[in-house]
Amino acid sequence: MRTERPRVVLAVLALALIAGCGANDDEAPEVPKTATGSLEEIASRAKCEPDLQTDATELRQANCTTDDGKYVLATFATDRGQREWINEANDYGGSYLVGRKWVAVGDAKVVAALRGRLGGTVETGSSRHHSGVSGGGGGNEGHSGHHTS
Numbered sequence: 001m002r003t004e005r006p007r008v009v010l011a012v013l014a015l016a017l018i019a020g021c022g023a024n025d026d027e028a029p030e031v032p033k034t035a036t037g038s039l040e041e042i043a044s045r046a047k048c049e050p051d052l053q054t055d056a057t058e059l060r061q062a063n064c065t066t067d068d069g070k071y072v073l074a075t076f077a078t079d080r081g082q083r084e085w086i087n088e089a090n091d092y093g094g095s096y097l098v099g100r101k102w103v104a105v106g107d108a109k110v111v112a113a114l115r116g117r118l119g120g121t122v123e124t125g126s127s128r129h130h131s132g133v134s135g136g137g138g139g140n141e142g143h144s145g146h147h148t149s
Contacts, residue, residue: 034099034119039075042102046117048073059085064104068113071106086123093125 035042039060043050050062050073058081061074076082082101089096089103095111097104099120104111111122 031115032117032119035102035117036100039073039102042075042099042118043073046073046104046114066113069106069110071104071110071114073102073104075102077101090123090125096123096125097121098123 035045039062048064048066050064052062054061058077064071064073086103094105095108097111097114097120104114
């Protein structure tokens with residue numbers, strides 16, 4: 001009888017996990033294949049007319065405004081450059097939609113809407129920086145990914 005109890009518990013746990021996964025899958029919206037291409041191609045798929053702010057070899061960055069809201073769209077020459085940018089930007093908080101060599105930065109609602117058009121994965125920043133003066137000398141100068149509304 002003692003060996004039966006653990007088997008029953010394991011079976012119940014397995015069923016609960018399966019049932020839980022099925023319920024979440026039904027509620028999750030369909031996510032398209034992750035977008036690829038130039039900044040202009042990704043912006044077009046996002047239904048944005050990009051306002052180019054940075055046009056450099058390693059980074060192209062534009063402001064976008066759609067019916068969903070405002071966000072920053074950036075493309076990168078390398079995967080490493082993208083990861084370094086995201087790691088720095090994460091310190092400022094916010095939501096990031098990440099694809100291969102591109103990222104969109106905005107509030108959570110905008111990022112969720114964009115994911116329905118661009119695919120990708122969502123990352124959330126840690127918001128370690130505070131408004132006002134910090135120990136590192138203050139302001140956001142030099143931080144190209146900080147999005148303000």
